[in-house]
Amino acid sequence: NAGVMQNPRHLVRRRGQEARLRCSPMKGHSHVYWYRQLPEEGLKFMVYLQKENIIDESGMPKERFSAEFPKEGPSILRIQQVVRGDSAAYFCASSPRSSDSSGNTIYFGEGSWLTVV
Amino acid sequence: GESVGLHLPTLSVQEGDNSIINCAYSNSASDYFIWYKQESGKGPQFIIDIRSNMDKRQGQRVTVLLNKTVKHLSLQIAATQPGDSAVYFCAENEVGDDKIIFGKGTRLHILP
Numbered sequence: 001n002a003g004v005m006q007n008p009r010h011l012v013r014r015r016g017q018e019a020r021l022r023c024s025p026m027k028g029h030s031h032v033y034w035y036r037q038l039p040e041e042g043l044k045f046m047v048y049l050q051k052e053n054i055i056d057e058s059g060m061p062k063e064r065f066s067a068e069f070p071k072e073g074p075s076i077l078r079i080q081q082v083v084r085g086d087s088a089a090y091f092c093a094s095s096p097r098s099s100d101s102s103g104n105t106i107y108f109g110e111g112s113w114l115t116v117v
Numbered sequence: 118g119e120s121v122g123l124h125l126p127t128l129s130v131q132e133g134d135n136s137i138i139n140c141a142y143s144n145s146a147s148d149y150f151i152w153y154k155q156e157s158g159k160g161p162q163f164i165i166d167i168r169s170n171m172d173k174r175q176g177q178r179v180t181v182l183l184n185k186t187v188k189h190l191s192l193q194i195a196a197t198q199p200g201d202s203a204v205y206f207c208a209e210n211e212v213g214d215d216k217i218i219f220g221k222g223t224r225l226h227i228l229p
Contacts, residue, residue, distance in 0.1 A: 004160075033216070042206060042219040043161065056215050091160050105151060106217055108160035 004029075004094050004109035005074075012115045019079040019086070021112040025094030031055075032075040033093040033106055034067055043091060049075060082116045089113050129226040136194040138223045140207035143188060147209040151217065152181060152192045154203045161206060164192070194225075202227045 005024040013019050025032050031050050035043040045059040049069040060067065064082075069075040079086055090113075093106040130136045142150075148169035153161035167174045167181045167190075174181050180193040190207050204222040 031215075035219075042221045045216040045218065048215045059216070105163060105166055107163060108153075110160045 006092050006109035006112050010113045013082050021077040021090050022074040023092030024074045029094035029096045031095045034077050035091045037089045084116045087116045127224045130197050131228045136197045138192045138205050140190040142209050146211040149210040151208045153206045156203045199227050
């Protein structure tokens, strides 16, 4: 039973380039979350998606960042025109259902480490 | 606004002793709490969870205590082992909200 799969694990981009991070949820999970973690800090919520629908993007920066979860294929977090401040670990998580009741345990992937040089 | 925070950023414990990691939360509407363990270079790993209608829940070597009166959560690890070295995060969720909010984390050091 494969867990949440993220790739690439490590990505280096020059300032101004684009970064694309991919996430495949656990089998049977239809909801995906993206979090960002700076060194020595906690995880900050970015966006929550289900297939073909963004549910909550309250944590996404207004510019340069976008996320999608198409009907087929992985979820993608896209960062355009990267700057040094985008350097961080980006974690994807998945869950089997939405939080129409409490108990929304989510399971994380191993993360994608973005370094902007 | 809502926040989840931790009292101590670093905790050092002798191998074999019990560890207690504390967490405070401020959102009165939080009704589900989770502890995650994160090892260096890895993603957060689910440890144990508890709903607000409970005040204690036990797992294998771990116990979570919830005190809703003072909005306090703790994680107890029995007979701490070297493999327990990690950063531990508490996280919270409220009914109707899809996101889980994380605290800053406590780094647990195991002393030989």
